[in-house]
Amino acid sequence: MITTSMTALTDHLMTWLSPGTMRALGWALLHFLWQGTALAALAAAAMALCHRTTARYAVGIATLALMLAAPLATLIYLQQSSPVAVAASKSNTPPVAWPIARHAAKESDSAEPAPVPSSLSLDASPWLVEAWLLGVVFFSLRTGGGFLLVQRERRRHTALLSASADAAKLRLYEMCRELQQRLGVKRAIAYCEGKWLEAPTVIGWFRPIVFLPVSAVTGLSENQLRSVIAHELAHIKRLDPFVNVFQIIVETLLFYHPAVWWLNKRIRAEREHCCDEVAVSICGNAVEYARALTLMEEWRRAPALAMAANASPLRERIVRVLGLKTLGTGMRTLGLTGSILCLAAALVAGNTLFGIAYPKPIVHAGPSALRALFHGGAAQAQSAQQVAPAPIPKPSAGQEQHGEPGTAQSYIDGMKSAGMGDLTADALIALKIQDVTPEYVKAMRELGLHADADELVSLKVQGVTPEYVKELRALGFNPDVDEIVSFKVQGVNADYVRALKDAGLKADADQIVSLKVQGVTSEYVRELRAAGLTVDSDDVVSLKVQGVTAAYVQGLRDQGLHPSADDVVGMKVQGVTPDYVREIRALGLNPSEDDLVGMKVQGVTPEFVKTLQSAGFKPSVDDVIEAKIQGVTPEFIESVRKHGFQNLTLEKLIELKQLGIMEPKASL
Numbered sequence: 001m002i003t004t005s006m007t008a009l010t011d012h013l014m015t016w017l018s019p020g021t022m023r024a025l026g027w028a029l030l031h032f033l034w035q036g037t038a039l040a041a042l043a044a045a046a047m048a049l050c051h052r053t054t055a056r057y058a059v060g061i062a063t064l065a066l067m068l069a070a071p072l073a074t075l076i077y078l079q080q081s082s083p084v085a086v087a088a089s090k091s092n093t094p095p096v097a098w099p100i101a102r103h104a105a106k107e108s109d110s111a112e113p114a115p116v117p118s119s120l121s122l123d124a125s126p127w128l129v130e131a132w133l134l135g136v137v138f139f140s141l142r143t144g145g146g147f148l149l150v151q152r153e154r155r156r157h158t159a160l161l162s163a164s165a166d167a168a169k170l171r172l173y174e175m176c177r178e179l180q181q182r183l184g185v186k187r188a189i190a191y192c193e194g195k196w197l198e199a200p201t202v203i204g205w206f207r208p209i210v211f212l213p214v215s216a217v218t219g220l221s222e223n224q225l226r227s228v229i230a231h232e233l234a235h236i237k238r239l240d241p242f243v244n245v246f247q248i249i250v251e252t253l254l255f256y257h258p259a260v261w262w263l264n265k266r267i268r269a270e271r272e273h274c275c276d277e278v279a280v281s282i283c284g285n286a287v288e289y290a291r292a293l294t295l296m297e298e299w300r301r302a303p304a305l306a307m308a309a310n311a312s313p314l315r316e317r318i319v320r321v322l323g324l325k326t327l328g329t330g331m332r333t334l335g336l337t338g339s340i341l342c343l344a345a346a347l348v349a350g351n352t353l354f355g356i357a358y359p360k361p362i363v364h365a366g367p368s369a370l371r372a373l374f375h376g377g378a379a380q381a382q383s384a385q386q387v388a389p390a391p392i393p394k395p396s397a398g399q400e401q402h403g404e405p406g407t408a409q410s411y412i413d414g415m416k417s418a419g420m421g422d423l424t425a426d427a428l429i430a431l432k433i434q435d436v437t438p439e440y441v442k443a444m445r446e447l448g449l450h451a452d453a454d455e456l457v458s459l460k461v462q463g464v465t466p467e468y469v470k471e472l473r474a475l476g477f478n479p480d481v482d483e484i485v486s487f488k489v490q491g492v493n494a495d496y497v498r499a500l501k502d503a504g505l506k507a508d509a510d511q512i513v514s515l516k517v518q519g520v521t522s523e524y525v526r527e528l529r530a531a532g533l534t535v536d537s538d539d540v541v542s543l544k545v546q547g548v549t550a551a552y553v554q555g556l557r558d559q560g561l562h563p564s565a566d567d568v569v570g571m572k573v574q575g576v577t578p579d580y581v582r583e584i585r586a587l588g589l590n591p592s593e594d595d596l597v598g599m600k601v602q603g604v605t606p607e608f609v610k611t612l613q614s615a616g617f618k619p620s621v622d623d624v625i626e627a628k629i630q631g632v633t634p635e636f637i638e639s640v641r642k643h644g645f646q647n648l649t650l651e652k653l654i655e656l657k658q659l660g661i662m663e664p665k666a667s668l
Contacts, residue, residue, distance in 0.1 A: 024078035026128045028071045032257060034347070035070040039063050040259035041342035047266065053273045060267040061243060067260060068250050132256065139252040150203060155631065159660075161191045161212070169193070172225075176210065179230050182282060185237045202232045205241050224292035227283040234278035240271055414438035419445060420453065427453035434460040447473070455481040462488040475501075483509040490516040500525065511537040518544040532557055539565035546572045556581065567593040574600040587613065591621045602628045611637070617650045630657045 043063035047056045161173040176191045187208065194201065194211030201211045210232050220228065235241065247264045254260045280286045411432060415423060418441040423431070436456050443466040444451060444459070451459065462485050471494040472479055472487065479487065486492075490513055497512060499522035507515060520540050527550035528535055528543065535543065546569055555578030556563055556571070563571065576596045583606040584591060584599070591599060602625050611634045612619050612627060619627065632653060640656060 028075040031074050032071045036257040036259040057270040159193045200228050202235050208236045223288045227279045227289040230282040231275045231279040234275040418442045436460050451481050479509050486513045507537040514541045535565050542569050563593045570597045576600050595621045604628050630654050
């Protein structure tokens, strides 16, 4: 079921990507294979030359940022590059040299055929991008699940040291505050006893929390504990939790490249070394700190989103803490050599990939052959190659001309007469390949579309005709070239636009494209309005994206609700169903549309409301939501009653939960 949901999500995301964007994204992902390798090789060489831990750490972070920027820059470059190659790949039309060689082979069996350039059409773009999106969704869900697990454990098994009545815990809290002042950390930090962890850990970004488990407090000496706490405070001072989140984001987006995982591993190792140096400088006893690391290695267990003191390989950290030599000159030289070889291999691979992506057409013709090609005669072009120079052949009687009757006119002259002067050779080739004629150009200009060569190629590739443009104009649209191409790509025709207008939906060009992309039909609009929902174009798109049906809207209205389009979208996103509304109202509550969304967000179920009512409470909607937020459970209510509390109001019950009065306290 999870795999099916992930596939459906990726399919939904891909509907927002145009074919050109999908193609560019596929190539950007492929190009990052050599780009990431090259950046990792440069980072390895730079780190080998850096003697300071902070410098190696900075190199790693900068390289990781470049890795994230590389595919984005490549994507932008590919989208802004000349559309000539894109147009040729869309139409699957071979380069210029191919028709010449083909006609030559037909005319002479004894002649050796001319070499045919290979062209790569990236038909694999859809599944490549879909596979990447599946990976991103998987790693995002994994990270989100880890975050939720950390938050759950933090709420269930955490106790503030500052709120403890135990003298030993208060002394430990004072030690933490003293070390915080020595390090100059002015941020508000909470110090807690974490019963679910086995090593001191930092969790949180804007409001960090330092967790000190019982095993660390009881198993370490005071000096060792001070150095470990200093290590965690160093993470907070250096803003390491934010950097760790950035690393997780990069790993999620670029998960398929081993260089990203290698670099992140190096960054995390160097980060621990930096904090180890701070801890030793504050406490001044490297041997005791090394012993503390050895002890904590036996307790090693911490979530990936946390910054634990026992992270990173133990042996390397202890060697560095004690000041022993970790990397000889020979190993450094070997690392530099390997980095240079990897960089060279990456550059060669990148050059090869560019050659595959953008093959250069092999044209063995001189100026005479090129002129003959624009006259429309491939056989003349072949003879012009073999016999130079040859006069330009005159067209036969009845042959279609691009100029005045009885006047021979070349393709170039015809395009000039249509207003397309000063065209480059590449532009002429692209226009000729796509069969853009002077008549086509003149017809478009008569309609007010003064398109350049690239835009004409795009129009012709998509099969846009002057009649199609006239139909759009007749419907009251005045689209530019980009909008016309978008209409044609999405299959928008006059009948579709007319049907939407008949259904009472007013939409501009961009909205029409969005409606078509989402599969909105005139019947869908009529059904929504018949269900009592007033909608515009943007509302319909949002409703369709969320899978809202007319039956769903009618079901909500049958329960006495009169939601707007935004309310319906919100309720659908949160999973509010007509049955859920019916069950909640059957319990005596009368929530509004916003209340229903809030209740569903907080996980309020009819069973939870029944639990509160069976305990003697008569909660309002706000009371139910507040009780759920504060974690009031049937078990907690039973615990309160066992302690002899009777006739409590719901407000008092929530206050008991907030203050943690019923929570058991463990001594140090």
